[in-house]
Amino acid sequence: MTQYLIRRLLISIPLFFGITLIVYGIYALAPGDPLTAILGRDKMALMSPAQIEKMRHDFGFDQPVIVRYAIWLGSALHGDLGYPTTGSKSVLENLQERLGPTLLLMAVSLVLALLFGIPMGIIMALKQYSAIDYILTVIAFANLSIPSFFLGLGMIYIFSLKLNWLPTFGMSTVGDPFSWGDLARHLVMPSMILGIFNAGVWARYTRSSMLEVMHADYVTVARAKGLQERVVIFRHAFRNALLPLITIVSQSLPGLLGGAVITETIFQWPGMGMLSWRATINRDYAVLMGVTLISALMILTSNLIADLAYAWADPRIKYD
Amino acid sequence: MRRSIGWIVLVSLIVGAVGLYGCGATPTPEVKTVEKVVTQLVEKQVTTLVEKEKIVQQTVVVQQTTIVEKEKQVAVTVTPVVKGPTPTTRQAGGTLNVWQPNGWPEQAWHLLSNWESGWAISPMMEQLFFNKPDGTLEPMLGESVTASADGLKWTLKLRKNVKWTDGQLFKAEDVIYGLMARYSPDNKPQVELRNGRLIQGLKDYVDGKAPDIAGIKAIDDNTIEFTLTGKDATMYSLWFGSIIPLPKHAISSIPFKDLGKDKYWITNPVSTGPFKFVKYVTDQYIEYDRNPDYWDQKPRPDKLFMRISNPQVAIISLQKGDLDYMYPIDLTEIARLKTDPKIDILLAENKGQWFGLERNYYTKNGIWRNPKAIQGFLYGIDRQAYVDSILQGYGTVRNSFYDGTPYACPTLVKYNYDVEKAKALWAEVAMPKDKVISIMSWTGNKLRMDFLPIAQAAIQKLGYKSEADIIDNSLITDYVNGKGPRAKDWDFHVLLFGPGADPGTPESFVDPTSAANMGYRSWPEEPAANGKKSPGWVYDNPKMTDLFKQGREESDPKKRIAIYQQIDCIWNVEFPAYMFASPGFVLAKSTRLQGVDWPTNASIGQWTMMYRPGDWWLSSK
DSSP states (O other): HHHHHHHHHHHHHHHHHHHHHHHHHHHHSSSHHHHHHHHOOOHTTTOOHHHEEEEHHTTTTEEEEEHHHHHHHHHHHHTTOOSSSSSSSSSHHHHHHHHHHHHHHHHHHHHHHHHHHHHHHHHHTTTSHHHHHHHHHHHHHHHHHSSSHHHHHHHHHIIIIIIIOOSSSSSSSSOOOOOOOHHHHHHHHHHHHHHHHHHHHHHHHHHHHHHHHHHHHHHHHHHTTOHHHIIIIIIIIIIIHHHHHHHHHHHHHHHHHHHHHHHHHHHHSHHHHHHHHHHHTTTTTHHHHHHHHHHHHHHHHHHHHHHHHHHHHHEEEEOO | OOHHHHHHHHHHHHHHHHHHHHHOOOOOOOOEOOOEEEEEEEEEEEEEEEESSOOOEEEEEEEHHHEEEOTTOOOEOOOOOOOOOOOOOOOOOOOOEEESOOOOOOOOOOOOOOOHHHHHHHHTTSSSSSEEEEEEEEEEEEEEEEEOOSEEEEEEESSOOBBBSHHHBBOOOHHHHHHHHHTTTTOOOOOOOOOOOTTTHHHHHHHTTTTSSSEEEEEETTEEEEEEOOOTIIIIIITTTTOOOOHHHHTTOHHHHHHOOOOOOOOOOOOSSSSSEEEEETEEEEEEOTTTOOOOOOOSSSSEEEEOOOHHHHHHHHTTTSEEOOOOOOGHHHHHHHOOOTTEEEEOOOSEEEEEEEEEETTTTTGGHHHHHHHHHHHHHHHHHHHHHHHHEEEEESSSSTTTTTTSTTTOOOOOHHHHHHHHHHHHTTOOOEEEEEEEEEOOOHHHTTTHHHHHHHHHHHTTTEEEEEEGGGGHHHIHHHHHHTTTTEEEEEEEETTTTTTTTTTTHHTTTTOOSSOOSSSSSOOTTTTSSSTOOOOHHHHHHHHHHHHOOOEEEEEEEEHHHHHHHHHHHHHEEEEEEEEEEEEEETTTTTTHHHHHHHHTTTTTTOOOOOGEEEEEO
């Protein structure tokens, strides 16, 4: 197992650099002039060709892509991810500041999704074709299909404006000292939005997976042995149904980071999603590459966690 | 059977949920179509300081705007709106919450490059002057500006006894330091030299050839002299109206090359404005406290929060009472918000910018060289319909570059919608029957993009085909340089432009190689080998070029008005670029917020800056 872990970690290194190279290349291939995007048409219209060239040089846009990547990588390896095109904070400081709120939002939404999604899936499988199965199926599909932007605004309208139960946006109440209670109140709506979507997906997968194993011979044998139904379901059926779920959940982790772009923007949650959205609009490549680094790390880490979880869930899986 | 029960339960639940939602919603109000045309009177609240703490307030009508509020075709929910009498006693205390849409991208004062950043610093930072629409200056930190008889020496007097928030006196050296920081060659990216090009030594400083700006000298702590190499009337409007002083004593230890990225701007910037910085919580809010030592009358609110959120959520916050001030606002929301008893909608005419069409000056379709082709196009587009539908009635049709300003042609020709006239004019200029007219707009402004279908419908009515392109910001250069989907054969692109702070702005439409130090320069930059305008340039009128030169050199505001009126009369017929409508400035605010002089705020060309926020106050009612 240890050997496997080391081998996977070593493989992750070139994979990690490969991801950054490809993403850097894609950014460079994007049509249009990044300098125009940064400065704006009006400003550039006032500048002489010499001034424009100087600015192009200042931003490094006059270098070949591979040279720019090499310079960026060299600096990144020394912990210098550069500066955004505007602002007083470096890219690294921006990432440090944003990572915490995003991880918090992800963690809470993940817990919510697991708490709602998996039990929903199990109930749906156990009560197949019953009224409750249909109701939960409708709920699961509704979770999946309602756009988070629409759902977010709807929730704000009802829970903040009409009922005044929850704050409208932000991570804390302006002017108030920090408190966990205040943070929790601000977390409710964005984490629900993210959690609801994943709960819907995971409920459907859990249902299918459970239905498959519930008809397996070993479940029939367990029942024939006279085991309690609870034990049959959770020890024999659910554990075997977990394998595809582990894959789905682990693949959702990096997606939560990306999926949080819309949710963070609606609720003004100061996380990575909002940072990457702004950077995309402004074509701020330094920031985008910083976000890419984090995303790549998350993908590699979640894949590794998934592999380890397979071994935990299914003793037949060996990594030697 | 079990399946049937399941479906019955499911349908019952859905019906129940819908019913519950209906019960919880506001009862359906009476809806009827109101057809009214209201001429909006802009009221300016004039305050007179009687005692230190007591204000007598009177309301006088100072201007009748041309903004026409049209609610034709709009189904208005008729709900009695009780907003109560306007409070008249200026109250102290309270927390003012204003909206900030896109965070605080650029925190360094000397590198301001977008309006959101200007907005963020406007409660604490002060300019020397505000530009007034008549070309005069309203003193803030500056007291006066005078030009010598030959126009080559300008003397700036500063307000005395103004203090920075750290107790240090505001001096001439702060103004000069602000200019040196702004134009420092160490800035990356370097700030373009736009205004004040004729100031002696400024270009050498910008190019890194001189350590100081030779033409700027402090005579004493409150007087600065500017020496020019040639006459430049825009010094008055563009230069002195845009200077941002910086506290030299607080930041001189930071090299210019590091100043833009220094944490000073988000930790403890000292300022002279009515509010002082407390803290910035990234993408959440900026907090300010009242500046107790403010040089003008004491600001009223104890605190000010600039709260960052997306526009849809901000509207909900405004309705909820979490925000007091919201600009800009989606015009389609105005009719709904007007019925809210806790919200005031303030209108102001936009005299500084409008939507218009810039030609492809290098197009092979020489047809647009003929003014009658443009005039026909103007007659053919129902611009009032654009105002009524896209601008929701909050705007004004424009017929020339200076229409609505003191520089407008006294005998302005109005091109009211008339399809037959349009057809006749296009027949007269022999518009080719197979001509496909292409119009481009770029992203970022919905009102601009929404002009495309209106124009296309008009072109179709005139019997021609059209193509419309919506282009990303970063692709504009390629497009106008003939590398887009239309190659070099595109016809127009939609612009939001206008005279802004100085009437000389459109000079570059007339001559792309002009030495004008302001305004738009049309693309592509392809001057002929002799450095003069390209022979392909679609517009040429030596009289216009000469008039713009006169306007640039004339420092007397009254004489400038006469010059630009002549320009406007030519523009109104020949249209080097043509305009269709200006969007009105619409502000949504809470009824508790008082003292906002929105018409002036909008008229000074600084609608994205707070105009005298120290005069704002919060009613407890």
